[in-house]
Structure formats: C-alpha cells, structure tokens
Amino acid sequence: MTTRDTTRTASIPRPSTAAAPPTGIPFMRLAAVELRKQLDTRAGTWLLVAIALISGALIALSVVTSERGTLTWTSLVSSASVGQLTLLPLIGxxxxxxxWSARTALTTFTLEPRRLRVTMAKVFSASGLGVLxxxxxxxxxxxxxxxxxxxxDADDSWSVxxxxxxxxxxxxxxxVMQGVAFGLAFLSTPIAIVAYLALPSVWSILSLTIEAIREPAEWLDLNSMLATLSMGEMTADSWPKLLVALAVWIGIPMGIGLWRTARREP
Incomplete structure (x- = not known):
C-alpha cells in the first residue's frame, strides 16, 4: 500500500505562463545615448572646443573693434553666431x-531595431546640443x-x-538638421561635409551670376534665407521661400538618408 506526499507537491511554485509585454527603449534614453556618442569622440570634443574658442574670439574682436555706440549685447550675440553657424552643423x-564609419550600427540596431527612432534620436540630440x-x-x-x-564705455543698455x-x-x-540630413544621405563623414559646405554655396553663386535663374533661385537659396532669419529680418514674403528651401535642402536629403539607412546592412 502506497501513499503520495501531496503537501510537498503543492508547495512547489509553478512558473507563470503569462509573459510580460515587451517594452521598447524610451526615446529620451535613446537621445541621451546619441548625445553621449557625440561628446565622447575626439572629433566631437575638439569641434565643441573650436566652436567655443572661435565664438569667444569673435566676441572679443567685436568688443575691441566696434564703435562704442553700436556695441550692445545683441551685436555681440550676432558676432558670436558666425562661428557656431558655420561649425555646429558638422555635429549633425x-x-x-x-x-557607419565606426561600424557600430549593428550594435545600435540590434538594441533598437526601429531605425527611424534611432535617426530621430540623433536629430533631437544634435539639435539640443546646438541650442545648448x-x-x-x-x-x-x-x-x-x-x-x-x-x-x-559701451552702451550700458541690456535690451536684446x-x-x-x-x-x-x-x-x-x-x-544641424541639414547636417544630419546630408550625413544620412551620404553615410560618409568627409563626403557629407564637402557636400554640405559646397552644394548650397555653389547654388547661391550660380543664382547671383546667371540672371535667367536669379528670381526662381530665391526660392532655393537656403543660405540667404537663413542669413535673413538669423538677423531677425524675416518678412511675410520670406517665410514661404524659407519653407521651400528647407524642403529641398533638408527634406530631400533626409528622405534619401532614411531610405538608405532602412535598407543598408550595418
């Protein structure tokens, strides 16, 4: 005659069959990681140092050379913006x-397979760094x-x-968004930098030298529109031209870049 030990069997916990729903990486964590990547490299660090030194030098030069009546806080901000507007897009x-250059895309896309979220995190972090x-x-x-x-004895007014x-x-x-767009479109740092610096400038030069395209070229001259924006001189007629130029110089390369990164093997 045999008996079964039911108390011992009942005391063994059974594993739960309900699995916890998968959760993705929070977007702000992705952005923080992308920001750290931009700051951890030597190129990124020295680029920020160069921007700080050039901006400080331009402000100091403006203090020394400007006429005392025109030397204001706003004029110093405008002087410093020359260096950062030239170099900050390289961060993007x-x-x-x-x-793609360091071949770490495989690791990134393994941890976060949704490549569009990774790209948006890059845009967000680079833009935030630019604003900072x-x-x-x-x-x-x-x-x-x-x-x-x-x-x-400069003007002591703090109005800005x-x-x-x-x-x-x-x-x-x-x-910075334009820099990200060109980087995604070419996926090569030197080629993207050359294209970013050369193509809009070449178009501006052509629009100035060829009279036949001068009027329609105003709708695609991003450098001119951004210069007007940075000087605070935008008018009702300027905003549509800026939007068209942004669609061409940011929208098109961004679309090409998203298409390439979605299909390219890491």
Whole structure:
C-alpha cells in the first residue's frame, strides 16, 4: 500500500505562463545615448572646443573693434553666431555618419531595431546640443558685454532683440538638421561635409551670376534665407521661400538618408 506526499507537491511554485509585454527603449534614453556618442569622440570634443574658442574670439574682436555706440549685447550675440553657424552643423553630420564609419550600427540596431527612432534620436540630440551651445554663447556675450561697459564705455543698455536671438537659435537647429540630413544621405563623414559646405554655396553663386535663374533661385537659396532669419529680418514674403528651401535642402536629403539607412546592412 502506497501513499503520495501531496503537501510537498503543492508547495512547489509553478512558473507563470503569462509573459510580460515587451517594452521598447524610451526615446529620451535613446537621445541621451546619441548625445553621449557625440561628446565622447575626439572629433566631437575638439569641434565643441573650436566652436567655443572661435565664438569667444569673435566676441572679443567685436568688443575691441566696434564703435562704442553700436556695441550692445545683441551685436555681440550676432558676432558670436558666425562661428557656431558655420561649425555646429558638422555635429549633425558626424552624428549621422559615426555609426557607419565606426561600424557600430549593428550594435545600435540590434538594441533598437526601429531605425527611424534611432535617426530621430540623433536629430533631437544634435539639435539640443546646438541650442545648448547657443545658450552658452549668449551667456558668454553677456559676460563680455559687462567688460565692454566697464572698460570701453559701451552702451550700458541690456535690451536684446528677441527676433535676433530667436532667429539665431532657430537657424542653429535648422543647420544641424541639414547636417544630419546630408550625413544620412551620404553615410560618409568627409563626403557629407564637402557636400554640405559646397552644394548650397555653389547654388547661391550660380543664382547671383546667371540672371535667367536669379528670381526662381530665391526660392532655393537656403543660405540667404537663413542669413535673413538669423538677423531677425524675416518678412511675410520670406517665410514661404524659407519653407521651400528647407524642403529641398533638408527634406530631400533626409528622405534619401532614411531610405538608405532602412535598407543598408550595418
């Protein structure tokens, strides 16, 4: 005669058959990782150092050479924006091409297979970094404006042209997005940088030298429109031209880049 030990069997926990629903990586975590990639490399670090040094030098040069009546906080911000508007878009280029140059795209897309989210995280982090650099530049301009007031009898008015400040910040974001777009379209850092610097400039030169295309070329001259935006001189007629130029110089390369990255093997 045998008996079964039912108490011992009942005490063994059974594994749950309901699996927890999969959760994706939060977008802000993706953006933070992409931001760290942009800051961890030597190229990214030295590019930011170069932007800071050039911006500081341009502000100091403006303090020394400008007429005292025209030396204001707004004028210092405008002077500093020249260097950052030229170099900050390169951060966007490197943010888009670093995965493919360093061959880390396989790791990134294994952790987050949705490539569009990764691309949007790159755009968000690079644009945020550009805005942060702009804010630091504005603070640096304020500091040197104090020096100009105390040492060079500059205008002690702290009024600032919000159209200029907002225009510079928006221009920085748009240029960084253009850098990301060209980086995605070419997936090669040197080629993307050359294309970003050369193609819009060549188009601007052609529009100035060939009279037959001068009027329609105004709708595709991104450099001219962004210069107007950064100076706070946008009018009702300028906004449609800016939108068309953005669609051509950011929208088209961004679309090509998204198509390429969606189909290219890491």
């Amino acid at each position: 280029v490197m943010a888009a091409t670093s995965e 650099v702009s804010l630091v530049t504005i603070a640096m301009s304020a500091l040197l404006n104090v020096v100009a007031i105390l040492a060079f 042209d919000l159209a200029v400040v907002a225009g510079v910040a928006l221009t920085v974001v748009l240029l």
